[in-house]
Amino acid sequence: MERIHQGKVRDVYADGDDLILVASNRVSVYDVVLPTEIPEKGALLTALSLWWFDQLADLVPNHIISADDVPAEFAGRAVRVRRLEMLKVEAIARGYLTGSGLADYRATGAVCGIELPEGLIDGSQLPEPIYTPSTKATVGEHDEAITFEQSAKDIGAELAARIRDLTLAIYKRGSEIASDRGILIADTKLEFGIDTEGTLRLGDEVLTSDSSRFWDAELWKPGQSQPSFDKQYVRDWAKSTGWRPDDATAPEIPESVVAATRAKYVEAYERLTGTKW
Template sequence: MTDAPDLGGWTHVYSGKVRDLYVPTTALDDDDTWTGDPLQHSPVVLVVASDRVSAYDQVLEPAIPGKGAMLTRLTRWWFDELPQVPNHLAYAEDDRLDVPPIPDEVADRATLCRTLDMFPIECVVRGFITGGGWKEYQATGAIGGIRLPEGLSNGDRLPEPIYTPAWKAPMGEHDENISYERTVELVGETVAEQLRALSLQVFADASAIAESRGLILADTKLEFGADREIGIVTLADEVLTSDSSRYWDAEAYATGATPELRMASFDKQIVRDWLAVNWDQDVSEEPPTLPHEIVEQTAERYRALVERLTTG
């Protein structure tokens, strides 16, 4: 499945749906009998964003050209815009680190990060009702167990942003929406409250920034881990990208007569919409190949978001 490249001085240790992880080769024992989690043996990890695209927990073909570089650029930008939230960035210039150079071939899509003990929680914040949340609301009148007002329509702004976490499933399995109470069982009450508070803070701050650039941040998915030295809850992984968030054009939203016109998106909604029509989401079968025009339209939407945010 993975197209992770070989990188001099770095050892590939894991591939997710979109990202490939590497640790410095020197961090691993030379002994051929070495076993265990490589991430436990290194203070840093090189996160390389690929061009792979996923939807409904499946990796799709073909990839989106330039996607990895765009996600990385946007994540770096958001970390700079949110200095009040601790993040996992590491720097090769740090005298305490002994890391090889980042190879030029992946420099535009690689991020050097401190290794964290990740929490198995996807921290989802919704400011508008759409996607899976809309389907759940139609069926139950609630999202993630949070009762919402009657009569909402697809794309409506919620009375206030809501935190609806999910359990992060192993590769190949579906993530599972869970209650806040379940997160307390998984990570403890103190960490669960920190995850909720930090997620809502990031969403509020990012929403204000997006609004200043004529964009609506409809929802987002964040991940956090514990700093191994001091234990502080730390923002990690990709942040507020087209893969992890829904962005809409604010002017189109204000003037659109239908949900389709209102929610002019800058994310992979094009892919989701095409799959909804052309695939029954039977995970026992390979998903269909994305048409060229869908790939090109998605890449254009990703590029447009990066430009609107970072040069606005």
């Protein structure tokens, strides 16, 4: 096999007509890979993505060929997938206002050109989920929010509309399932691509603790930092150190933060799937 791409978290290998997508234990915050890994993170992301792909199979085809036919050294954290021409847009759905969406709202009253009601605060539930695409940055660069109209110019109006509609449908299905298990999905990021036969497929990962914000439904309260089951814990820690994403050296993660982060990933997996890790 030949490694043809290294992302912030995943490595991609060419294997004949297929690709092997390997999830590492690396963790990135604000588009920067930190030097400390989270044990079993890659396996947790892979297992949760596979579970979600099954839940969403009737909505959209995905890129999975096999979770078993992978090199032994990557077993448990790799999948064999179809080659896709990935669309150059991050498809993001938001049901709650927080993070970069909150920053945009505070500055303009809108997110990606979508006007929102006045008076919303951190953690507010939106009147309805919104689609807020962004550019897809390479390692070391930062995604940039764009409007739907900008995405239509980049990938074509018809395809942009399909991606928007699919993203919102996936978010709706995922939110309904997660809510029954005591988790609110504040937002999520998806990636789509087109296979060699021209079929649009869901790729990369889906509805994981890396690509989504998972909040504890019982403890959700707008106006505060929400108890979560995702890498927000690492984001908050990194921010508390005074580190900035444009600093030359990223900080090592303390053992206590590593352990707490792993525990949050495990709890998200167990709550959502109903399976003991």
